[in-house]
Amino acid sequence: MRNFRRLIAVVIAAALAPVSLLAQEAATVTGRVTNAQGQPEAAVLVRIESLNVGSPSNPDGTYRLVIPGARIRAGQAVQISATRVGLATQTRTVTLNPGASLTQNFQMATSALQLDAVVVTGAGLETRVERLGTARASIDSAVLARTNETNVVSGLAGRVANVVTHQASGEAGASTAIRIRGQSTLSGTGQPLFVIDGVPMNNATRSTSGALQGTVAPNRASDINPDDIESIEILKGPAATSVYGAQAGAAGAILITTKRGRAGRTTYSFRSSVQLDQAASTLPMQRRYGMGTSSVTPVCALNPTITNGKGCSISSGFQSWGAELAAGTPTYDNVANLYETGRIFDNTLTMSGGNDRTTFYLSVGDMRHDGFIWGDADTYNRSTARLNATHRLRENLTVGGNVSYVQTGGQFVQRGNSINGLILGAVRTPPEFNNRIYLDPATGQHRSFRLPLPGPGDALTNRGFDNPFFAAFEGENTGEVGRVYGNVNTNWQALNWLRLTHNLGIDYANDDRMEAVPVGSSGAAVAGQVTRWQFYDRILDHNLVATADYSLGRQISGSVSAGQNLNETYFRQVFVTGQTLIAPRPFKLSNTVSRQLPNDAESTDRIESYNLTGTMDVADQLFLTAGVTNFGSSRFGYDSKRAWYPRAQAAWTFTRPLNIPENLLSFGKLRLAYGQSGQLPGQYQLQDVFSGALITDFAPGAQLQPTLGGQGGLYTSVTQGNPNISPERVAETEMGLDLAFFNGRTDLSLTHYRQNASDVIFPIQLAPSTGFGQRVLNAAEIQNRGWEATANFRVVERRDFSVSVGGQWARNRNKLLSLGDTARKELSNPFLGGSFGGRTTDAVVGQPLGVFQGTDFARCGRGLEMVGSENVGAACAGQPDGALYINASGFPIQDPTTRVLGSPHPDWTGGLTGEVNFRGVRVSAFVEHRSGGTNQNMTRSSMYSYGTHGDTEQRAKCTTTGGVTTCTGNEQVFGQGMMPGAVVGPGAGKAVPIGENWYSVLGGIGGPASQFQEDATYTRLREVTIGYTFSQPWVAQRLGFSAIDLRLAGRNLKTWTNYTGFDPEVNIGGAAAGNRGVDWMGNPLSRAWVFSLGLTH
C-alpha cells in the first residue's frame, strides 16, 4: 500500500515536472532560412541537437525555437543546424541565456549529392549518404507530390535508374508493378519488399479471377496516402538488400519513411486537388463493313424477328466480315465510346507540432476517383488517417508510435478474358451497333450485337459476350479494404556507447470483394452469379537492434550492430461462387440456387533472422561496412532452415586527400559493394499432397470437380513436393563513382553492377508422362548486368531566376544461364500461369526471362524440310536466311515450331527533368523514355480475326458458295506490301487477295504470333507543372494563412510511340503476375489535368 502511494506520488511528480520546468524563463531563437538566391526556404528543419529542440521553417522561411529555461545554463554555447533533403546542412554556434532572444539566419546552399543526409539502409540500420557504398536512389516528398499519382508506386515511374514500373491500366484502383535491375526470379511476381517506417508491409496485388480476367486490383502499397510520405529510399540489389536475407532478395526493397512532427509551433496544412482524367489513347477501328461473314449479312440483322417471345440471335460465326454498310448508316467507335472524362478529388489535412519531449504528426486524407470508363461503374475511393508520435520518457529513452488506418472502396469493371467484361465484347461489336443502348427499350432485356432485339423470353439466352455497358452497369464488382498498420518503437541509449532500438510492427488488412453478374449475362453466368472473396492479411514484425560505437584513436571510429528480426506473415482467403440467382437482387450468396467448389486456404510464413554489421570510418574519408545475416525461413527445406548471407562495402571520398579546387571538382567518391541475398521459395512445397481442385480442360468453359455425385475425390497433386528446398542465392558486385563539380552545381553518379543468381528456386517442369507436372528445385542460374547514370546540372542560379536539369539513364541485361541441366532448355509460362492461344511468356536458356514464344511463318535458314506437305527445305536451298516461304497459292504457311519471338525487356530506360524558377513561378517537366523491348499485341490479333480493327478496312471481298470461298480485290504480294522481305517457294511474287480469308485464319489470332510482336519503345511526357506560392506578408495579414500554393499540372499528356495498341506500358497481369508486355483486352492508361491548392497555417 505504501508502495502504491509512493507510485502515485511519482506519477504526479512526473506529470507536474514539465510545468515546473516551464516556470523558469525560456530562451528563444528566431530567424529566417533562405536559399542562395535569397528566396525563403520552407520545411528546413532547424534544430539544436544537444537540447533536442527543433522546428521546421515556415513557407516564408521563418522559424522559432523556444528552449525551456531549466534546460540551459547561462552562456551555454550550442550548435544549431539547418537541414533539409537536397540542401547542404548549415551549422552555427549560438550562445544561450535564459530569457534571452536571439536571431540566427541561414542561407542554404544546394547540396549536390546530399552527403550529410541520414539514409535508412534497412532492418533498423542507418548511415550518412557519404558513407554509403552502394548507389543511392531516393525520392523525396516534393518530387512525389509533383507526380500527382494517387498510387505511390506509379509515382516512381522513370524517376530512378533501373526502377521500371508497369501500370496495369488507367482504371481507378489499377495496380502498378515495379521491377528493379531486371528480373532474377522464376516464381512469384518479383515485386520488391515494401518497408514502411522499418516494418515490412503488405503490397500484395490480389486478383480475383486470375491475372487474365476479372477486374483490375490495387497493389496494397497504394493504401499509403502519398502526402504522408517524407522520403523513399530504394535498395536496388543484393549489395544493398543483403541485410534482409531472402526477404527482399534480388527484387530490391522500397523503404518508405513517413512524415513526423517537429517541436515548435503547430502547423496546419490543407491540400486539395482536382484531376480530370481521360483515356490516353484508343484503338483503330474500321467503320465501313458491318456484321456478317463472307460478305453476307446475317438474316436476323436485316429482319429482326421475335418468335415465341425470343429475339433472333446472331451466330457466333458472324464477325464484322459482312457487306459494306450502306451510305448514311450510322456507325460507332465502340472502343472510344467506352471512355469519358473521369475525376479525382484528393484532399489531405495535416497537423503537426510538438514540444521538446513530444512530437506528433496527424493527417487525414480522402481521395475519390471516378474513373474514365463511361458512367460511374469504375470508382476507387481511399480514406486515410495517420498519427505519428514520439515521446522522450527520459533523457536517453524515447518511445514512439505510428498508426495508420485506411479504408478503401472501389467498384470495378471486368476486363481481359472475361466475357462479362468491358473489352472482349466491345472490340467484337460491329461498327453499326451502338453499345451505349444496352437495354432494349421495349423489353428491358440485355441488348448486345449478338442479340440486338431481345424478346421478353430472352432472359436466359446466352449472348456470347456481354454488352460492355450491361456488364458495367448491371453487374457489380466491388472491393473494400479496411486496414490498420503501424508500429511501436523504442530508442534507448543504454550506455553512452550502446544504443538499442526496437520496432514492433503490425499490418492488418481485410479485403472483401464481390463479383456479381446479373441474370441475362453471357456464358455460364447466364442465370446470374455471385462470387465473394475474403482476403485477410496480417503481418507481425519484431526488430531489435543493438549498436555499439567504438573509436580507435583519432583516425578510426565506427560501430558494431547486432540485430534480430522475427516476422510472421499470415494470409487467409475464402471464396465461394453461387450460381443462378433466385430473385434478381440482391447479389448475395444466400440468394443463389447452387454453390461451386469453395476455396478455403491459409498460410503462415515465418522468418527468423540475425544480423551482424560492423562499420569503420578511417580518417573521415574511407568508410567500410561489413556484415552477415543468418536468415531462417519456414519455407526452406526441413533440413536447411537457415542460410548465411554476407556483405561488404567500401566508400572512399578521394577528393579529401587530393585537395582539388572546389570550383572544379568539389567532391568525388568511389564505391565498391558486394552482397548476397536470397529469394523465398513458394509456400508449402516440401510435402507431397493431394488435391481436390478443379480438373481443367478449357478455362473458362470446361472444368470438372473431382468430387462427383456426393463421392469425395482427391488426386495426386501435379506438383511433386521437395523436402530439401535449400535457400537460393543472388550475389551482386556493384561499383560506382559519385562526382560533384563547380562548387556542387553539377553532379554525376555512375554505377555498374553484376548480379548472379544461383540455385534459383522454381517449379521445374517434368514430363507429364512421369505422373507429375512439376517439382520445385534449386536449379536455375540467372544473370543481370547493368549500368546506371544520374546527373543534375543547375544551369542558372540567380536571384529570382534559376534553371536546373536532371536525368537518369539505365540499362539492364538479363539472361537465363541455366535451368539446372544441359538437357532442359525452357520453362513454359512460369509467370502468367497459363497461355492463351498458344502464346506464352517463357524462360528460355540463353534468353532474357519472360521472352515471348510462339510460332512464326515457315522461313529459310531454320533447317526446315517438310512442313506438312510443303517442301520448304528444297525451296530454301541457296536462299537467304529468313526468306519467307510462299506456297503455290501465294500465301505463307505456318511453321508449327514454337520459337522465341521477342523480349519485353527494354534496351535502356531514362528520364529527364527540367525545372525553371522565375520570380517564384515554378515550371517543371518530366519526360520518360523506354527504348526497345516488344509487346505481344494480342488485342490486335483478335481484332483482325473479328474484322473490327482499322487495318481490316482495306479488304478483299470474300463470298462462299457450296462450301468454297472465293475472294477478290485488295490484292497484295507477300514480300512486298505484305511482310516485306525476301520470299521463296512456288507462289513467290504472286498477288493474292487479303480479306476475311487471311485475317480470320493465318493473319489473325490463330495464326503465327510473330505477326503481333510490336516494338514497345516510347517517350512519354509524364508531367508538366506550373506553380506559385503566395507567402508574402499580406497573405498572412489578409487571409490568415502563412502560404497559399497553387499548381496546375498535366500527367501523361503525350506519348510518342509506334506501338499500335492502347499503350506500350500496358500489361494484363499488372502487379499480380511476373510477366510483362502482354496486351490482352486491357484498358488504356490515363492522362490528366490537375489543379491543386495548398493552404498552410
Next chain:
Amino acid sequence: MKSNKLTIAGLAAAALAVSGCSDFLTGAGIDDNPNQPSAATTEQLFVAAQAQGFVRQEGQVARSAAMFIQQLSGTNNQQKDYGSSYLNTEAAYSTMFSGFYTGGGLVDWRKVQANSRAAGDQQFEGIAKVWEALMMGTAAAVWGDIPYREAVAETTAPALDPQQQVYADMQALLSEAITLLGGTGPGPGNTDLVFGGNVGRWTRVAHTLKARYHMHTAERLGTPAYQAALAAAQNGINEAPASVAVATNQQSPGNLRSFHGTTEQEGNLWGQFIVARSDLAAGQALATILNRRTGDPRKAGYFTLINDSIIAANRFGAASTTPSIVATARRPYDFRQPIVTWEENQLIMAEAKLALGDPTAINHVNAVRASVGLPALAGPATLAMIMEEKYIALFQNIEVWNDYKRTCFPALLPAGAPVAKEIPGRLPYGQSERQNNPNIPAVNSQPLRNWNDPNPCTS
C-alpha cells in the same frame, strides 16, 4: 546506481527476448501444408481419376475430333482455329496430353490398382485396369507412339513406345482385367460412378474395348485384326436400348457413360463448353447425312432444327443464316456422355463381318437402326452403310475420328483457305511433354499420321 540497475535489467530483458523461440520455423501449418491433405484413400483417388477420365473423353480432344470429321464446326475463337483452320499447336494440347498421365490420370490409376491389389480386391483392381486401358488406348489412338511402359515410374524421360506395342499392351491389360473381374470383391461399390461396381457390365465393356483396339490395327494387320475384333465384340456390351428415347442418345445401362451432376462444376463438359462459349455449331458432313434422312430421331436429338433442317456452319465456321447448334437434350449438365456403347459394339461386329465376308453383317446395322425406330435396310451390307450408321451413332465420340482414319468415311472436304489442308491424322504432343521429355521429337519431326493409319484419305 538505480539507473545502472535499470540498464542491466533492460539489457537482460532484451537478451532474453532474443534467445526466445526455438521452433519458430517448423510445425503444422508453418512448414507443413495446412490446406491440402497428405493422404487419400483408394476410393477418393478412384473418384477423382474417373472425373479426370470424363474430362479427357469429353474435352478438347473430343471437340477437335468432332470438328475434324465435321460432326461439328468451330465458329469462333480457338474452336474455329483448331477445327476449321487446323491451327493445332502443341501448346493448345498441352493440358490435354498431361491429363492422361498426371493427377487423376495414369499416376492415380496405378495407385488405385496397387492399393486394391494390396487389399486383395480383385474386382476393384480389374475395374481400374479397364479404365487404364480406356484412357491409354485413347491416347495411343490420338498421338500414336506414346510413353507407356516407362511412364509414371522412376525415369524422368519415359521412352516412346510404338503404337502397335501400346495396343498389344492394352489387349494384355484388358485380358488381365477380365480375369480379375471374375475374382474376389468387394469392389468399389457406389464410388464406381459408371456401373456402381457391376463387374458383369465392366467385363463386357472390357471385351468391347478389346474389339475397338483390334479395329484400330485393322488397316495395318487386316484379317487377323478383324477376326480378333469380332471374337471380342461377341462378348461385348449386349444390353440393347430399351426404347427409342434411350437409343437416341445411347443411354443403355450397359454403355460406359460418364457421370455428372446438375451443377456447372459437376457438369458434362460438352454442356459446360456450349453454355460458356458458344463457339460450336453443326458441322457440314453430319448435317448433310442427317438432313437426307427421314424419321431419324437423332436429327432433332442432336441439333436445333431450323425449318426442320440442320443448318451447318461452313468452313469459315458460319452459315449465311444462323446455324444449328447442339440440341438441348444433348447439353444438360447431368447428361451422361456415351463413351463405349452397345451401338459401337454392334457396328464393330458389322464391319468385322463385312471384312471377313460374313453376310450377317447387315443384321448388326439393322439392329442399331431398329433401336432408333428406323426401318431395316436390305443386305448385303456395304462399308458406307455401316460407317454412316456408326458416324451418326457415335456423335461427339473420339472413336469416330479413328473410324475415319481407317475407312475414310464419310467423304470430307477439308478446310482449305488460304492454305490447302488435309484432315488431321493426329495431334501434336503436348508442349510440356515435348519440352521436358527428350524422347519427344520436335513438332516438325512428328509424323502427320500414326502407325495404324498408313494411308491418307483423299478428298
